[in-house]
Amino acid sequence: MTTTRHDELAIDGGSPVRTTFLPYAHQQISDDDVAAVVAALRSDWLTTGPRVPVFEAGLVRATGARHAIAFSSGTAALHGAAVVAGLGPGDEAVTTPMTFAATANAVLYAGAEVRFADVDPGTLIIEPELVAAAMTPRTRAILPVDYAGHPADYAALRRIADAAPGRRVTIIADASHSLGATRDGRSVGTLADMTVLSLHPAKILTTGEGGAVLTDDDDLAAHLRRFRNHGIATELAARTDWTYAMVELGYNYRLTDIGAALGSSQLERLGSFLERRRALAVRYLDRLGGHPYLDVPTVEPGVDPAWHFCFAQLRLDRLRVDRGGVYKALRAEGIGVNVHYIPVHQHPYYRGRYPGLAFPVADAAYERLLTLPLHAGMTTSDVDDVVAALDKVTRAYRVD
Ligand SMILES: Cc1ncc(COP(=O)(O)O)c(C=O)c1O
DSSP, X not given: OOOOTTTSXXXXXXXXXXXXXXXXXXXXXXXXXXXXXXXXXXXXXXXXXXXXXXXXXXXXXXXXXXXXXXXXXXXXXXXXXXXXXXXXXXXXXXXXXXXXXXXHHHHHHTTOEEEEOOBOTTTOOBOHHHHHHHOOTTXXXXXXXXXXXXXXXXXXXXXXHHTSTTSOOEEEEEOTTOTTOXXXXXXXXXXXXXXXXXXXXXXXXXXXXXXXXXXXXXXXXXXXXXXXXXXXXSOGGGOSSSOOOBOSOOOBOOOOHHHHHHHHHHHTTHHHHHHHHHHHHXXXXXXXXXXXXXXXXXXXXXXXXXXXXXXXXXXXXXXXXXXXXXXXXXXXXXXXXXXXXXXXXXXXXXXXXXXXXXXXXXXXXXXXXXXXXXXXXXXXXXXXXXXXXXXXXXXXXXXX
8 A cells, every 4th residue: 555645644754634733622711701800800809709609609500409619629629528428537438440530539638448440331430330349338428420521320329329228328429521411301410419510621611720519408518618618607708797616627628709700701601612512522423433443432321411521442452553652643643632531540649558459441441542622612623633633543553
């Protein structure tokens, strides 16, 4: 076969599919967002003031949860959820290895220990039966992650949690990827005891840095509000004199009014962000379904994911390079592929803390996983560039 310059990989000196680099994620900032932030900067409040409850009310409207409690990051929100769930020394919580370390770290911050349960090979989401197998008499919480924006099977997890004899097992959804997704017609935010959002710029909606916990439980909500504010029962804006009571050990995990202003402005466009992400994902699945050198994500019946990103699992048996080789070649083609995630138990800290762990599905998926660019600023022609680059690189590296 003769190779034309067009077929030659950019990494080998050929022309790239794209001359402008396509990042895997990027925030969408409009003039209205800028104006909202400027108005906050010109107001009397920079830290938590009147714009935070307005943003929280917007999250309540968008998700159908009864309460939204804003935090300074998704990680801080996870820490809060772990503590108010009652996790502490002597307790355990079950989570997935296929996540950012922050999910498991929150359990450790609360003084409890982590147990991992493996994931489904098509969705890379925690398998309820494996959660049941990982539970012990010490288990007090389950932390599923809505990987790539696809809600976990909360009904099955609820049955497992409720079957635990003699104690309440709290379900904390890590919905950092899934704001706006639904399962069986129910919105993320209403599927678990507590639902944690990350509002980092790579996510569906951003406050710069930020996060939130959604819950229907009045007591958990009140506890979360104290926890994010040093354990103080009254917030600054609600005080009438100098007095306040610190009633438990909390943290400064407050969202700023600057971030809340951005979040409220972004919430106006949540519907259009989701619509665009879903259209791009449909295009990926249409164009890549049945691909000879990679597998696309599975979507379970009744699920409408929010598509924080799309992912592909390479058919390494048909390629003569590993995932690292494909990753480098795609980046040279101008495609900002990434990898989510290095399984948590493979990080040196977790290897030291919990030696010898192996999870066959997550470990095998990690070896062949690539995150494909997907954000609300992309067009279908950007998706076509990613598909063209995947075709070009996998064809160049095929074994047959
Ligand atoms: C699944 C998951 N959990 C937790 C986090 C932590 O969120 P944050 O970066 O807002 O602290 C992230 C974000 O990176 C995430 O993707």
